[in-house]
Amino acid sequence: MAKKSVHDMGGDPAGPVDRHEHTPTLTERRIDAMMQLLRRKPRGFWTTDENRRTIESLSPDTYRTSGYYEKWAYAMRGLLIEKEVLTEAEVGAKLDEVKARFGKGAVKPAKPKSKSATKGKTR
Amino acid sequence: MNQRFKIGDAVVVRDAHAKGHVRAPTYLRGKRGRILRDFGAWPNPEKLAYGKPGWPLTTNYWVQFRMDEIWAGKGNYGPNDTITAEIYEHWLEPDTGAAQ
Numbered sequence: 001m002a003k004k005s006v007h008d009m010g011g012d013p014a015g016p017v018d019r020h021e022h023t024p025t026l027t028e029r030r031i032d033a034m035m036q037l038l039r040r041k042p043r044g045f046w047t048t049d050e051n052r053r054t055i056e057s058l059s060p061d062t063y064r065t066s067g068y069y070e071k072w073a074y075a076m077r078g079l080l081i082e083k084e085v086l087t088e089a090e091v092g093a094k095l096d097e098v099k100a101r102f103g104k105g106a107v108k109p110a111k112p113k114s115k116s117a118t119k120g121k122t123r
Numbered sequence: 124m125n126q127r128f129k130i131g132d133a134v135v136v137r138d139a140h141a142k143g144h145v146r147a148p149t150y151l152r153g154k155r156g157r158i159l160r161d162f163g164a165w166p167n168p169e170k171l172a173y174g175k176p177g178w179p180l181t182t183n184y185w186v187q188f189r190m191d192e193i194w195a196g197k198g199n200y201g202p203n204d205t206i207t208a209e210i211y212e213h214w215l216e217p218d219t220g221a222a223q
Contacts, residue, residue, distance in 0.1 A: 010150035011194070046174075053144035053172035 006060040028069040035072055038080070046079045054078045127182060128212065132158045133221030134186060137214050144172035147214040155218050156188035159207060167211070182212040 024032070038045050054075040058066070062074065080086045128134060138153035146168055161184055166177025187207045190200040 004149045008145075008149050010148045047171045049144060049168040049172035050174060052168075056144060 005056055006058075006063045007056045031069045031073050031076075035076060038076065038085075045083050045085055050079060051075050054082075128158045128161075128184065128215065128217075130158055130161060133218035134158060134215045135218045136186070136210060137216055141169075144169055146209075146211055148208070150193060151188065151208055151210070154188055154192050155221060156186040156192070158184050159187040160185040162209075165211075167213070169211075184210055184212065184215070186210045186215070 035051075037043065039048070039051065051072070055063070055071045057078075058071065058074055063071070066074065077091060081088050081091065133155065134157065135155050136147055136151045136153060161182065164180035164182045167179070167181045168177070171177045185207050186209075187205050190198070190204040190206055191202070193206065194200065
């Protein structure tokens with residue numbers, strides 16, 4: 001039997017689903033905006049399905065430990081290079097430049113915060 | 124060859140293994156359900172995922188499964204509980220053994 005991919009998790013043991021809402025962080029909004037700009041017309045560099053395929057191809061460790069928009073950011077990086085919009089070297093050079101400007105922690109998306117009013121309650 | 128189904132038709136999800144971007148989750152493969160809704164024909168997302176145009180078109184359905192068909196008594200669900208999933212026609216076969 002073929003090993004299933006990390007995202008194909010229906011029926012696997014898992015804890016309760018965290019259903020707390022949170023206000024999107026600025027980083028999450030920026031990733032969302034960038035995705036729409038790249039995916040929709042007039043650019044239309046890739047389809048939603050290509051985005052999903054790329055996210056599903058992340059390493060199991062990265063998939064499990066990354067947030068929703070972090071996965072989008074990884075997919076954008078991969079697809080920009082796959083579609084030859086940017087080269088690996090160009091992305092690398094830009095990341096180095098940003099890291100030098102803000103320090104290493106600044107490029108990691110902020111962790112979502114739960115709304116405190118609903119904290120601890122489950123529906 | 125892809126088949127068209129009608130609302131209420133008994134179907135089985137193909138128990139096949141496919142690599143890459145696949146739109147039939149493993150936990151539903153080989154499970155028997157019924158067609159609940161027909162969303163019409165769409166470019167095949169499993170081909171769109173690789174930059175192809177997605178032909179031939181494939182019909183997207185809601186297929187309803189009894190929870191017991193999937194989990195066989197393991198888990199916390201009622202006898203009449205169901206789960207509904209979007210499954211494309213190229214993942215479905217007629218369930219010839221089902222009562223009509």
